[in-house]
Amino acid sequence: MLSIVKRILGQMKNDKRSLGLLLFAPLLVLTLLFFILSDSSYVPKLAVNDMSEKFVAELENHATVSEETEKPEAADYLEANGIDALIWNDSEGTHIELLEKNSKSAAALEAIQDTNKALQPTKNELIIDYVYESSGDNQLDSLSFVFLGVISFFFVFILSGMSFVRERFGQTLERMLMTPIRRIDVIGGYTLGYGLLAAVQSVVIILYAVYVLQLQVEGSVALCTLVMILMAFSAVSVGALVSIFANNELQLVQFIPVIIIPQIFFSGLIPIDTIPFGLGNLCYLTPIYYGCTALEMIMIQGKGVVEIWPWLAGSVAFIGVLFLANVTALKKYRRL
DSSP: OHHHHHHHHHHHHHOHHHHHHHHHHHHHHHHHHHHHHSOOOOOOEEEEESOOHHHHHHHTTTSEEEEOSSOOOHHHHHHHHTOSEEEEEETTEEEEEESSSSHHHHHHHHHHHHHHHHTOOOSOOEEEEESSOOTTOOHHHHTHHHHHHHHHHHHHHHHHHHHHHHHHHTTHHHHHHTSSOOHHHHHHHHHHHHHHHHHHHHHHHHHHHHHTSOOOOSSOHHHHHHHHHHHHHHHHHHHHHHHHTOSSHHHHHHTHHHHTHHHHTTTTSSOGGGSTTTGGGGGGGOHHHHHHHHHHHHHTTOOOHHHHHHHHHHHHHHHHHHHHHHHHHGGGTOOO
């Protein structure tokens, strides 16, 4: 038994990459969690119409407040100006209009509640409405775009990465590179082949989620399918790139905390502009961000191609960049 222990420890000592991932990948994830979740200093942005000066003055102690002389159209106003909540009074009570249920809307409601407590709240009823969600929506409907995007991306990454590693260890890739075939043709063939399989998986997932699980989709199911297919090709390209630097299946799995888990923080699970220290800008370096943002706009907000095209373009650009990176990385096995 002792000899087995010594052999395993000796193997790990010689495998610097596995040892580094074992020791430092958890530290990376914990550090990201600390920076992203430990800071609760987000100051909500609120707009008020026809509210008392006393209320507005107290509200400014808890939020950034802008006063509107006329009540704007809530959906367009909130989106265009980055406002978390619109507050106004009428005969029915105090209305609070928010875009959707997330940590930003929770911070806005907390600021309003703190204001009411400080002012010894009146008998006015609080009427809370969401532009893109009804109070009957369940948690799965609210976060369906996150689960669909992350689950699809994760499994396609594993599938493509494992397959590429097996191709190398089966000597298939090496024998192929001994022929006159170009590196760009090798990567193109692998990406298209596995990408088509991943696209089929994406179609199955979205159809099952919508027509069997009855997940709410305000926009076009076909557009959701297109976004999922683009995410699948991105995942294939990421899996191929990582597999080139992995010596075996175990090392590929060890890359998950470094490659996949950090991306989940930018999938829409946490509003990007609430992430402190400017870390939210890292979202532009993650393919999951583009896909999940587009899914959210389609499934929750009912947007169409005109509104989501920047995120579609971002996904396509990511696929192109990863394709070129894979072609370049293949120089490790052949120069031409």
